[in-house]
């Protein structure tokens with residue numbers, strides 16, 4: 001019997017690109033005001049680099065392109081600490097309500113810099129919507145997933161066994177390994193957008209089931225396609 005569903009946050013409960021692009025906008029605004037540049041031009045250039053080269057070196061490249069005397073740490077701070085305008089995915093909102101109605105506890109285990117993750121949590125109003133939130137960075141960098149500590153503390157908090165919990169996440173490289181060590185059921189959400197939608201998952205990633213919408217969590221055990229639906233026993 002499932003007593004709790006624990007979620008990853010980024011790209012599981014909301015679209016992380018909304019946060020990322022909002023950060024790019026904050027940096028564009030800052031640079032445009034400081035150096036009298038066109039905000040739109042800066043933003044377009046950032047997006048261009050993002051789509052060609054990924055997230056790693058964007059701000060270094062922008063400093064080079066405009067030949068700015070700018071401390072890159074300022075840009076990283078502007079990116080991280082703007083006030084995010086992000087929203088839960090509809091199916092996330094629905095499944096959290098469904099859990100409440102069906103007496104299933106809810107939790108979040110999320111990696112990432114603590115202050116940034118908490119700013120997203122506040123923006124998404126998750127403290128009102130889930131029973132227990134763990135930002136692994138609050139324990140220290142070495143306790144980020146796939147470390148088992150957060151998974152262990154979560155079930156301890158609810159007084160349940162791993163078998164009575166499901167962990168839902170999007171990143172097979174780290175979301176399910178620690179969860180499996182504690183015998184959680186594991187569900188991978190594959191959304192249409194996100195960094196990990198094309199990551200292949202293999203057995204050693206610890207993925208039990210794959211779903212395309214969190215709504216599948218609310219369905220009775222499906223017969224047609226075991227891979228897609230994961231039923232939660234309501235009794």
Ligand SMILES: [Mg+2]
Nearest residue numbers: 008010011170
């Ligand atoms: Mg994620």
